[in-house]
Amino acid sequence: MKKKALSDCDACHEEAKDYSYVCTTCDFWIHKSCALSPSIIPNPTYHHHPLTLVYSIPDIHRYFKQYCGICHKKVYKSYWVYYCHKCTYFVHMKCSTSTVSMGNKDEADDSDNESDLVQFPLPSRESMFDIIVAQCGKLKVDFQGKGENSDTITTIPNDPFIIEKHWSHKKHPLQQLKFTISQNCDDDSDDDNEVLICNGCIQPITVSHPSYYGCIQCDFFLHSFCATKLPQKLPVGASHFHPNHSLLLQMKDKFYDFVVCGVCNYSTNGFYYHCQTCDIYVDIRCAFLPSRIKHKSHNHHSLVQRPFFNSRCSISGLKFTTKNDMAYACESCSNFQIHLKCVFLPSSLEHKYEIHPITLRYPPFFYEGVFYCESCEERVNNQELLYHCTESEHSYHFYCGFWLNTIKLGAGTIKVLIADKPHTLALVLKRSTRKKSACSCSHCSTTFLLPRFFYECDGCGFLACSNCTAKLLGEKQRALL
Structure with missing residues (x-):
């Protein structure tokens, strides 16, 4: 029977002033447009595989909440929905006719001369320090010779063998040392203590940047760069996150005294930049993040750092919890953004449970059946970021495989x-x-x-x-x- 719609459609669950098909025995209503929807969309513009119409979410995928690949809103288990079983990809009925292009994720668009942008994810945990060094060098070039700003870039011109009283550690002199592989802890040690950690940037001190200053008496260590080359002051305009005021390099006196970074909202007991006018803190890592980047998960457009514009990260599902949360977002694709915390994830990790490196995978990640995290033994959602070893077929939640180092443990x-x-x-x-x-x-x-x-x-x-x-x-x- 076909009659004027008086209730929500049992397929798309939306009310519409359209004719509907009704089963009077079951009180089943369905829009005419939904009833005539094709069983297969062979070549959608927004996905790599054909989509099949299913009448509810398959049981195997009900363990996690599922979201529409177009509007990113929740897909309820009883909805009719278009579905790709290879990718665990769902699209609402009303979104299925979208003409959004998925672009070419295999080929970067260099038409905007953006080939010199920093490519994320970074190769390893240690790569964040390379970004700090590189971006600090660019800052020095940009502000060199600009009046009162020119003397803010370097703290100590040369690297002396002994720093008698460093501003961050006035108790004892700091001696210049050189990192060697033998300083690594045993293989059975905790991941957070594999290498020496710099008290300034809270990044590892490794053989790629072996020079560092140390106070053995206090277990206080600084990369030579952090000790002598970090700007004591970021001039007005140097920080794209807080461009209207200058920022001063500071550190709390006690290791258990923390500040919350205004960019990533993580606490830190390391170096940070402080705006005395606004009382805003920016940790070292965030202070030198580029304003625009390239990211492998969205390789056809660059991403710009800005406040988030909807509630979830496009690649991890992480919620943005405060109005100040920052994201890297695409200016061309209005619905794509990456949570700042996810940008820091390295593309490859050495894990104590694995012989081979585990690599960062982006959704949709094709994997037949159900799989579990080797660390916490809970199910892994293949619609979110995950770490996976192809050789062993082991998988890890991205938060089980990697911990964002913003606080130095064992500092006192x-x-x-x-x-x-x-x-x-x-x-x-x-x-x-x-x-x-x-x-x-x-x-x-x-x-x-x-x-x-x-x-x-x-x-x-x-x-x-x-x-x-x-x-x-x-x-x-x-x-x-």
């Missing part, structure tokens, strides 16, 4: 007295081993979902959350994200 200890018992606390990161894993503070008994930073006593395993640690020290609570 705190001595406190609790119930007349002394404890020496060090900053540690407790990671999740299962979905919604939790850990409790030994002092206040509050349970926290992991991953989470705690202060741990090496002698007895006593754990204190950041709130309790601040109270024990009699100091104001500090942000620790």
Whole structure:
């Protein structure tokens, strides 16, 4: 029976002033346009494979929320939907007629002379430091000789063998040293301690940049570049994130004192730039991020850094949680953006559980059947970023394979007295081993979902959350994200 629509369509679940087909026995309504939809879209402009009309989301894909590949809004399990089984790709009925072009992801468009843009993802964890060095060099060239700004670029002209009193570590002299492979920890050590970590940029000190300054007494280390070449002041206009005021290079006196970066919203106990007028902090990594980049997941257009414009990252599904969250977005494709945290993910990782390197894969990632993260043993969603080893066929959530290093662990200890018992606390990161894993503070008994930073006593395993640690020290609570 065909009659004027009076209810929501049972196929697309939208009301429309259109004729509908109705089953009076089942009270089933369907728009005429939905009923006449083709069973297959052989050559969609927005996807590489044909799409098949299915009448609900297949059971195997109901473990995760699914989103439309065009509008990025949720696809409900009872909706009719167009589906690519190879890619686990879904498109709403109303979006299926879109003329959006998927572009050519295999060939970059160099028509805008953008071949000199930095290509992300970076090859490895260590590559972020290369970006800092390169972008700082460009800044020096751009502002060289520009009046009062010209003397802000270099802190120490030459690399002396001894720095008697560095502005970031006035307790003891810093001696110039050279990193060697033998300084790596044993293979069984935690991933976060594989190499020395610079107290300034919180990036590894490796053989690619072996010169560094160290205070062995305090376990305080700085890349030679961070110690002598970072600008003490970023002039007005040097930071595209905060161009209206100058920014001063600073560091908190205590390792457990943190600031929250206004760009990535992560806490740091390393170097940062501070706007005294606006009280905005920018950590070193974010201070030297390019304003425009190329990214492998969207290789046909460049991406520009700007505030996010919808709620989710296009490649990871991460939600943007605050109005200040930054993204790299495409100015040509109105619906594509990458969360800033996902930009930092390296393209390849050495993982302690793998013989071969694991590589970063972008959605849609074709994999027949269900697969699980080798680290936390929970299911992996192939519609989100993931790390995968082709040789072993092992996969990892991107957040299980990589931790964004913005806080230096083991940078010092705190001595406190609790119930007349002394404890020496060090900053540690407790990671999740299962979905919604939790850990409790030994002092206040509050349970926290992991991953989470705690202060741990090496002698007895006593754990204190950041709130309790601040109270024990009699100091104001500090942000620790």
